[in-house]
Amino acid sequence: MKISHLKYAFLFLGFLALEAQAQKFSKDLWHRGEVDLTTGETVAGFVKYDLENDNLIYKNGNRVRSYNATRVEAWQIADEKTKQVRYFFTLPYSTDGSSYRKPTFFELLTEGEPYSLLAREKVVEQVENLYDPYWFGGRNIRVTVQVDDYYLIDENGNITFCSNEENEALATLDNNDKVLKKFIKVNKLDIVRREDMIQLIDYYNSLSNQ
Numbered sequence: 592m593k594i595s596h597l598k599y600a601f602l603f604l605g606f607l608a609l610e611a612q613a614q615k616f617s618k619d620l621w622h623r624g625e626v627d628l629t630t631g632e633t634v635a636g637f638v639k640y641d642l643e644n645d646n647l648i649y650k651n652g653n654r655v656r657s658y659n660a661t662r663v664e665a666w667q668i669a670d671e672k673t674k675q676v677r678y679f680f681t682l683p684y685s686t687d688g689s690s691y692r693k694p695t696f697f698e699l700l701t702e703g704e705p706y707s708l709l710a711r712e713k714v715v716e717q718v719e720n721l722y723d724p725y726w727f728g729g730r731n732i733r734v735t736v737q738v739d740d741y742y743l744i745d746e747n748g749n750i751t752f753c754s755n756e757e758n759e760a761l762a763t764l765d766n767n768d769k770v771l772k773k774f775i776k777v778n779k780l781d782i783v784r785r786e787d788m789i790q791l792i793d794y795y796n797s798l799s800n801q
Contacts, residue, residue, distance in 0.1 A: 616714055616737050617672045618642070621650070624668035626658065638668050640679075642711050645696050660694035682709075684742075684750050697742065697750075701789045703796035708789060709742040709750070739785050743792075755783045764795055771795060 624638040626649055636651030645660040665680045678699045683692035697709040715738055718731050741753040743763070753763045757775065760782055761768050774780075774794055780787040 615672070617670055618712070618714070620671045622668035622671050624666060626666040627664045628658070629662055629664055638666065640666075640668075640696075642696050642698075643713050645694070647696075660696050663694075663696075682744070682748070682750060697744075700785060701793055703793060705745055705799055706743040706792060706796060708753075708792045709744055710739040710785060711742070712737055712739050714738075738783070739788075741782075741788055755788065757782060760788075760791075770798065 618640055621637040621639050623636075625633055625635045626638065626647070627633050634649055634651065634656075636649055636654075638647055638649055640647040647658055647663065647666065649656045649658060660681045663681050665678070667676060667678045669675075670677050679696055680699060681694045682697050684695040684697075685692045686695070695711075697711060700708040700710050714735060716733050717736055718733055739755065741755060741760075743751045743753050745751075751763060754760050757772075761771055764771065771791065771794070775782070775791065778787075778790065780791060782788040782791055
């Protein structure tokens with residue numbers, strides 16, 4: 592009986608490994624979209640993007656072009672994975688804290704005042720515990736996941752990194768702390784999820800404009 596359970600556990604872990612290898616993220620797919628170039632030209636076709644390297648590939652028929660952020664003003668896609676229309680803009684930003692701000696791709700998640708919410712997605716490896724009663728409580732496995740780095744942009748174009756850790760995010764917003772904490776608790780928000788972070792920033796903006 593124990594052997595059969597162990598065999599099942601190993602098979603299950605094997606299926607998880609295969610599923611992880613087969614997993615596709617939005618950045619791995621081609622999406623129908625449009626790209627606004629700095630030359631004033633707009634090209635339409637299919638787009639594959641790489642936010643971590645600020646690069647995208649455009650194709651239409653036999654025409655294939657690669658563009659970095661210095662050549663693109665904005666772009667939008669109909670995401671094949673999420674089935675949502677997503678909007679991206681090139682904005683000057685310093686990634687190392689220096690005064691030099693280089694053209695950088697950001698996705699616009701929600702627009703408002705005093706802050707609009709931007710994001711840059713990335714794919715990372717995390718260690719998760721897979722519970723298995725036949726393996727002394729579980730096993731740690733490595734999984735590849737997509738996560739968001741959040742940024743706030745004000746009406747003057749200043750961009751500020753905003754952590755997805757609740758206390759750090761509230762410190763960045765630095766206002767209505769107790770009200771925002773109550774809002775997070777009542778609505779059971781986890782601001783690691785982009786839809787929850789959008790809800791929080793929209794609420795913060797509504798308070799600021801009262």
